[in-house]
Amino acid sequence: MPEAGNPTDKATQTAYEKLAARHRPTAPAWGNLWRAFVIGGLICTAGQAVISFFEAHGYTPTTAAPPTVVVMIGLGSLFTGMGWYDALVTWGGMGGSLPITGFANSIVAPAMEYKREGPVMGVGAKMFTVAGPVIAYGLAAAFVVGAVRWFLGLAA
Amino acid sequence: MSRGVTRLDRGVYALAGVTVAGAAAVGGAKEGAGPLGPRFDLTIEDDLHGTTSFEAAEASLALQAVDQSLKKSGLARDAVDAVLGGDLLNQLYSTNFSARQHQIPLYGLFSACATFTEAVGLGAMLVAAGGVERALAMAASHHMAAERQFRYPIELGYQRALTASWTATAAGAVMLRPEMGEQASDNLGADRAVEGGVRVTAVTTGRVIDFGGHDPMDMGTAMAPAAADTLERHRSATGREWGDYDQILTGDLGVVGSRILVDLVRDGDRFRDRHEDCGRMLYSPDQDVHNGGSGAGCAAAVFAVWAYPRIQSGELRRVLMVATGALFSPTSYQQGESIPAIAHAVEFECIGRGA
Amino acid sequence: MSTFLWAFLVGGGLCTLAQVVVDRTPLLPAHVMVLFVVAGAAAGGLGVYEPLVKLAGAGASIPLPGFGYTMVEGIGKAVRHEGFLGLLTGSLSAASAGIKAVVLFGLAASLAFHPRS
Known part of the structure; x- marks a missing residue:
């Protein structure tokens, strides 16, 4: 056993990490990947079905996008409320988290959870724990990209 | 006494x-x-x-x-x-x-x-x-x-x-x-016989040990060095060997931490024979807990329902219990600090029975 | 029918890529969600995301990169009409249906549901 100093020096840490790594189960990488593929694929196929529904009712591919997003967010919220969405993500990983339904899950889950802390500092503030950064950096990135395109005259 | x-x-x-x-x-x-x-x-x-x-x-x-x-x-x-x-x-x-x-x-x-x-x-x-x-x-x-x-x-x-x-x-x-005896004047306790009791014989207070583990999803790795440190200090100060214990019970290292601990302690093979971990005992493998149980209540419950009755009955005559704790918080973790850990040891013995 | 197949393949593919990042790096799912929104915005700016949406429909628009792409597209549209101010109004207008829906559903769910194990 190496002598402990605190914090332990880098060499000891590296040696220990090597020792510990031998005892860790290796991640079931392939299993995670195909499950993410299947769940993500199925959610997007469902989304495509919603788009087709709106297109069959007079929407164009462009105008069908916003109502489709709303329907998918509604479904993600409902599944979260029923307690099913976390099981879906446990199985499908990012296949459940990356679609917009997972974005809905990231808002609805804390909104349900932090009721006890009150409607303002609980529900109102905590619902953006994950979604807040997504919206903030999405807006910032879109601003930067949009500004660059505008200056380059690409947007005109 | x-x-x-x-x-x-x-x-x-x-x-x-x-x-x-x-x-x-x-x-x-x-x-x-x-x-x-x-x-x-x-x-x-x-x-x-x-x-x-x-x-x-x-x-x-x-x-x-x-x-x-x-x-x-x-x-x-x-x-x-x-x-x-x-x-x-x-x-x-x-x-x-x-x-x-x-x-x-x-x-x-x-x-x-x-x-x-x-x-x-x-x-x-x-x-x-x-x-x-x-x-x-x-x-x-x-x-x-x-x-x-x-x-x-x-x-x-x-x-x-x-x-x-x-x-x-x-x-x-x-x-x-x-222990009863000289406490006979204590009417609240005089009814309990010494026979079959469980004595606390030694205590080792842990030091905070940090080997650079960073992953809160892998606390076994972060805590095993603290357990090893406390075990070694307890063993050398009390002059015992692993064979002197019927059971060495660590808390919450789980599957991964237990395997690492065997590598860290002196005389690991003999240690392994005597060692069990609370985190591995609380749940069965099909309960999907991955590395095992943890939490402050885990070691407390396993001692109360599993170890204590066995020491009391004399099935285990001397038990060393070493619960381990990962001393991180969401703040320390988000600030990029590694996970410090501590382990405290308590030694229990069966009184009298079958001695 | 082929749009459905492409939606499945592209949507599944994006999620698989995200899973690789989660499994192989120290990043947490929340980090990866942010990363993919930003990547979607960048891909939208480079003009590579639009063909993907045309090909795969919901397979490209439903995963979070589609959210970033939508915001960039919104800016593009807005600056044509409003000039500089469009840089500020465009992305939120484009994403407004989604954001408002998710907030309303979140508030409604907090009244209607309780977390369970």
Whole structure:
């Protein structure tokens, strides 16, 4: 056993990490990947079905996008409320988290959870724990990209 | 037997005249369905346990563990000098809020999942030193409350790493008191025979050890060096070898941490024969807990329902219990700090029976 | 029919890519969600995301990169009408249906549902 100093020096840490790594189960990488593929694929196929529904009712591919997003967010919220969405993500990983339904899950889950802390500092503030950064950096990135395109005259 | 504390080394003490008069544990539904489930004094079916928040439910569990151990020791709340204990929630929520109910003088302690052995060790030293006649050591945790504080909201989907532990919904409490005999004038305790008792014989206070583990989803790796350090200090100061123990019980290292620990301790092969880990005992492999159970209540419950009865019956004559705690918080983790860990050891012996 | 197949393949593919990042790096799912929104915005700016949406429909618009792409497209449209101010109004207008829906559903769910184990 190496002598402990605190914090332990880098060499000891590296040696220990090597020792510990031998005892860790290796991640079931392939299993995670195909499950993410299947769940993500199925959610997007469902989304495509919603788009087709709106297109069959007079929407164009462009105008069908916003109502489709709303329907998918509604479904993600409902599944979260029923307690099913976390099981879906446990199985499908990012296949459940990356679609917009997972974005809905990231808002609805804390909104349900932090009721006890009150409607303002609980529900109102905590619902953006994950979604807040997504919206903030999405807006910032879109601003930067949009500004660059505008200056380059690409947007005109 | 006269009471006393003898310093063996820095942080290592031999105790005389302290016994465990009773131990009790309360668990959640998942724990109740595990291998130790039938031995719990009470199990709750509902995670909220009739309260309106998971934190309040944990406080209720803690209170029930205290009351159950009082009942088993044949004592009333007002006969106890002090409760020593802790939990994982901010500002010791459940320990403090259960103490608001039981009104026993309180020492709130925090060593994360090592809180139980810290409480037993410190309580036993207080009793051995004299003055404190009855001390109750407890620890509690609640899976949902811990998830809320340390990780994510319950319904937010995420995948648990294979090395991640499952915070147990459990609380355990043990009553510490002087060995009978010279306490015969104490009418509250004179009815208990010395035979079949459990004596606390030595205590080692842990140091905070940090080998650079960064992953809160892998606390076994972060805590194993602390367990190894405390084990080695205890062993060398008391002059024992692993073979002198019928059981060495670590807390919450789980599958991964236990395997690492065998590599870290001196004479690992012999150590492995005597070693078991609370985190591996609380759940069965098909309960999907990955690395095993954790949480302050895990070690407390496993001691109360598994180890204590075995020492009492003489099946295990000497047991070294080393609970381990990862001393990180969401703040320290988000600021990029590695995970410091601590392990406290308490040595128990069976009194008299079959000697 | 082929749009459905492409939706499945592209949507599944994006999620698999995200899973690789989660499994192989120290990043948490929340980090990866942010990363993919930003990547979607960048891909939208480079003009590579639009063909993907045309090909795969919901397979490209439903995963979070589609959210970033939508915001960039919104800016593009807005600056044509409003000039500089469009840089500030465009992305939120484009994403407004989604954001408002998710907030309303979140508030409604907090009244209607309780977390369970």
